[in-house]
Amino acid sequence: MWNICPRHEHLSRRALLKGSLFTAGGASISNWGSLFQSDLAAAEVSKKKKHCILIWLNGGCSQFETFDMKIGRPTGGLYRDISTNLPGTRVCELMPNIAQRMDKLTVIRSMRTSQIDHPGGIYLMHTGYPRAANVRFPEMGAIIAKYCGEQDTDLPNFIKISSQGNAGAGFLGPKYHPFNLDRDGRLPTFSTSNLDEKIEMRRHGLRDFVESQFAEKHPADPARMHREAYQRARRLNNVQEKFKVDAEWEKSRERYGDTKFGRRLMMARCMVEAGVSFVEVGQSGYDTHADNFTGHKALLPTMDRAWSGLLDDLEERGILDDTLVVWMGEIGRTPRINNRSGRDHYVRSWSTALAGGGVKGGLVYGESDKDGVDVKDNPVTEGDFFATIYSALGLDPEAENFSGVRPIPLAPFGHNVVKDILA
Amino acid sequence: MKIDKPTQQWELAFNGDWATSVAFVGNNKIVAGNRTGDIYVWQIPDEVPKDEDEGEKDEKKKDGFPNVFPVRKLVGHTNGITQLLVTPDGKTVVSASLDRTIRLWNIDAETTGESEVVLDTRNREVNARGKRAEDKEKILNAPGCKVQEVASTATLEGHKDWIKALNISHDGKRLISGDDSCFTIVWDIASLKQVSSWHGYDRIWVSSAALSPDGQTAFVAEYAGRRSSFDCPAPQVRLWDATEGKLKNDLLKIWTPKVKDKDRVDSYGYFQTCGKILKRGLICAAYSNDGKMIAAGQGGETDTGMIHLIDAESGEIVRSVAGHKTGACDVKFSADSKFVLSSGRDTTVRICNVEDGKEVANLGAGRGGQFKDWIHAISISPDQKRIAGADIAGMIHVWTLGSQS
Numbered sequence: 001m002w003n004i005c006p007r008h009e010h011l012s013r014r015a016l017l018k019g020s021l022f023t024a025g026g027a028s029i030s031n032w033g034s035l036f037q038s039d040l041a042a043a044e045v046s047k048k049k050k051h052c053i054l055i056w057l058n059g060g061c062s063q064f065e066t067f068d069m070k071i072g073r074p075t076g077g078l079y080r081d082i083s084t085n086l087p088g089t090r091v092c093e094l095m096p097n098i099a100q101r102m103d104k105l106t107v108i109r110s111m112r113t114s115q116i117d118h119p120g121g122i123y124l125m126h127t128g129y130p131r132a133a134n135v136r137f138p139e140m141g142a143i144i145a146k147y148c149g150e151q152d153t154d155l156p157n158f159i160k161i162s163s164q165g166n167a168g169a170g171f172l173g174p175k176y177h178p179f180n181l182d183r184d185g186r187l188p189t190f191s192t193s194n195l196d197e198k199i200e201m202r203r204h205g206l207r208d209f210v211e212s213q214f215a216e217k218h219p220a221d222p223a224r225m226h227r228e229a230y231q232r233a234r235r236l237n238n239v240q241e242k243f244k245v246d247a248e249w250e251k252s253r254e255r256y257g258d259t260k261f262g263r264r265l266m267m268a269r270c271m272v273e274a275g276v277s278f279v280e281v282g283q284s285g286y287d288t289h290a291d292n293f294t295g296h297k298a299l300l301p302t303m304d305r306a307w308s309g310l311l312d313d314l315e316e317r318g319i320l321d322d323t324l325v326v327w328m329g330e331i332g333r334t335p336r337i338n339n340r341s342g343r344d345h346y347v348r349s350w351s352t353a354l355a356g357g358g359v360k361g362g363l364v365y366g367e368s369d370k371d372g373v374d375v376k377d378n379p380v381t382e383g384d385f386f387a388t389i390y391s392a393l394g395l396d397p398e399a400e401n402f403s404g405v406r407p408i409p410l411a412p413f414g415h416n417v418v419k420d421i422l423a
Numbered sequence: 424m425k426i427d428k429p430t431q432q433w434e435l436a437f438n439g440d441w442a443t444s445v446a447f448v449g450n451n452k453i454v455a456g457n458r459t460g461d462i463y464v465w466q467i468p469d470e471v472p473k474d475e476d477e478g479e480k481d482e483k484k485k486d487g488f489p490n491v492f493p494v495r496k497l498v499g500h501t502n503g504i505t506q507l508l509v510t511p512d513g514k515t516v517v518s519a520s521l522d523r524t525i526r527l528w529n530i531d532a533e534t535t536g537e538s539e540v541v542l543d544t545r546n547r548e549v550n551a552r553g554k555r556a557e558d559k560e561k562i563l564n565a566p567g568c569k570v571q572e573v574a575s576t577a578t579l580e581g582h583k584d585w586i587k588a589l590n591i592s593h594d595g596k597r598l599i600s601g602d603d604s605c606f607t608i609v610w611d612i613a614s615l616k617q618v619s620s621w622h623g624y625d626r627i628w629v630s631s632a633a634l635s636p637d638g639q640t641a642f643v644a645e646y647a648g649r650r651s652s653f654d655c656p657a658p659q660v661r662l663w664d665a666t667e668g669k670l671k672n673d674l675l676k677i678w679t680p681k682v683k684d685k686d687r688v689d690s691y692g693y694f695q696t697c698g699k700i701l702k703r704g705l706i707c708a709a710y711s712n713d714g715k716m717i718a719a720g721q722g723g724e725t726d727t728g729m730i731h732l733i734d735a736e737s738g739e740i741v742r743s744v745a746g747h748k749t750g751a752c753d754v755k756f757s758a759d760s761k762f763v764l765s766s767g768r769d770t771t772v773r774i775c776n777v778e779d780g781k782e783v784a785n786l787g788a789g790r791g792g793q794f795k796d797w798i799h800a801i802s803i804s805p806d807q808k809r810i811a812g813a814d815i816a817g818m819i820h821v822w823t824l825g826s827q828s
Binding site: 074078080259260261290291294295297298299301302338339340341 | 440441458502503521585603626628647648654655723724768791794795796797815816
């Protein structure tokens with residue numbers, strides 16, 4: 001049995017029986033977790049047309065310079081707090097625009113996660129799971145693409161714009177792999193064919209013929225993945241116009257701030273409006289082991305303007321209620337300020353924020369102690385955070401996909417959905 | 424300035440947040456500020472105490488160098504002090520702060536109150552080591568020093584962001600200040616009015632500024648911190664007409680002649696090119712007393728922070744000296760314009776010959792692990808015999824430059 005059943009095609013008896021209950025007409029069972037229970041759930045959720053935009057603060061933004069200030073304490077740093085439109089809540093002076101939109105945000109001041117380095121943290125906060133040798137966990141974007149995305153669409157359902165995270169679709173397979181735009185939010189140059197359409201089609205026909213012949217004799221996933229990738233690339237040609245946003249940018253430049261990061265977030269809005277279920281937009285440079293204060297001063301005003309512009313734009317277009325905006329990096333930063341005027345990595349107590357679809361606005365959840373050294377109330381782990389995000393989007397965090405024969409829930413075992421946050 | 428076997432004389436305890444700034448007021452008074460916004464005044468005795476008996480000597484060894492306590496506290500700023508300077512007549516101290524104001528002080532003015540402060544926590548901890556519990560308690564909880572509080576005589580308002588650049592013309596008539604909204608102001612000290620002001624680009628900061636001795640020309644360097652995808656304007660280093668607020672010379676164009684104007688933008692290529700000269704920005708600057716030279720130091724955390732000596736007339740970099748491991752912090756010229764003194768992130772003060780660039784003295788020693796503590800600022804006494812350095816570890820070092828002093 002082991003000799004004739006390749007690993008990637010192997011299903012346990014339990015999984016096979018479970019899957020068969022949902023199998024109609026003898027449809028072929030594919031791997032990559034697309035067991036039918038999962039597919040049906042995905043089809044059901046995708047009807048709700050939920051979207052998610054992840055604002056990724058690469059390197060780990062400081063909670064002390066954003067949402068969890070400790071003014072007057074030795075850990076407090078150089079910035080002062082300002083009042084917000086949420087009575088009793090104050091945030092850093094570097095975020096005056098977000099301060100006036102706190103009624104739309106849920107801020108979590110009590111994140112406590114498990115991976116303190118960048119590679120581990122980036123993986124963790126993209127997948128919800130720590131790295132493991134035997135499982136390739138999918139990123140949140142891939143899961144949301146699977147469950148919330150339209151399955152038969154020319155647009156990718158998982159787009160990244162100048163962002164990090166290399167877990168990709170993991171065991172969900174290439175169909176949900178992220179499509180990367182360049183840092184200005186433009187299509188990469190390779191995505192546009194420079195051939196005459198007739199020549200292109202003739203080449204496509206020939207390649208398709210050769211690949212079909214090959215696939216008959218080699219029914220392995222790499223061959224299928226290759227064909228799928230080409231198919232997706234070809235379908236992307238049908239929607240090239242969606243990525244041409246220069247005119248839109250001229251209209252939006254003021255709202256988002258005249259920055260590349262602002263343009264990326266506007267692009268994210270355009271993609272969501274076009275039907276893309278998950279867009280991740282990155283801003284790099286937060287790893288401020290040295291010169292933390294000037295570092296954050298260089299980055300946060302740009303982020304503040306663009307993020308607040310995005311929230312306004314989504315709201316005005318009536319899609320904020322269906323779009324969850326997640327704001328996070330992979331780690332927080334230390335309470336102690338080192339002799340480089342910097343803050344190092346810290347995961348014992350840090351902050352994230354959510355806004356839009358599925359979550360309450362005007363809420364600060366959890367609390368750190370007086371110096372921001374530890375969580376005082378309501379700790380939120382990575383598992384809790386991911387489970388809450390999935391719940392906000394209408395997904396069951398315990399829904400399972402399969403890595404080989406191993407069932408993997410969307411959010412890690414032992415998680416708790418933070419129900420106080422959900423709308 | 425005469426340099427002959429420089430040695431450290433004093434180590435003034437300034438525990439708490441980082442000591443960021445220091446200035447001599449006359450030859451025996453020192454004023455220093457920190458990142459909390461506190462400014463203290465110390466009166467330094469003419470004579471350094473001598474070791475008379477063995478017991479006392481042991482105590483001094485533990486403490487390092489002798490300490491005296493401050494006598495006055497300048498009260499008013501509400502956020503970190505970034506720069507301190509003294510007018511040439513020695514009568515007025517000028518401070519710039521993250522609270523967006525510049526304040527002027529007469530440190531001999533009538534006091535407004537008295538407070539007790541403890542600035543020697545670390546010395547107490549060292550002295551308490553190995554002592555019996557009750558003695559330890561006594562040392563640690565000993566009363567602090569009493570300081571007379573002094574209020575500022577004037578506050579200059581006009582900046583809307585952190586003021587990190589402040590300098591004075593050698594004739595004592597004008598001040599220049601620059602902030603993080605890239606706004607530069609030239610002030611007339613007598614009237615406390617603005618002479619001129621100008622805005623640079625958004626999202627870029629004035630990192631250093633200096634005035635020519637006659638106050639007519641302003642050197643201004645602009646730089647932003649970390650960037651995501653070079654998402655900010657390109658750095659600038661320019662000379663301005665300080666009276667009119669008009670551009671006189673773009674020094675980066677002189678330093679990078681091969682770059683076309685259209686390419687001087689926020690691109691990777693241009694940042695690479697000018698990064699070789701600026702590293703992470705020119706964060707300190709000074710004009711020589713004779714007005715012939717400008718010194719500007721490469722700051723931020725970089726491999727080696729050099730001090731560029733720039734010909735004030737042509738704008739060319741004549742030579743680069745010093746070389747502070749991981750970045751320079753402050754730069755000053757000696758009164759005779761023969762030496763350039765700089766401090767850096769390697770806990771040292773380097774003194775170099777302007778003429779040939781050779782280092783003639785290196786004060787201090789690296790302290791810390793891979794990354795050393797910074798000497799954040801330096802000051803030279805009017806008689807050119809002493810140097811003071813503000814050490815982020817919470818102390819003010821005072822060196823004498825000549826063994827005869």
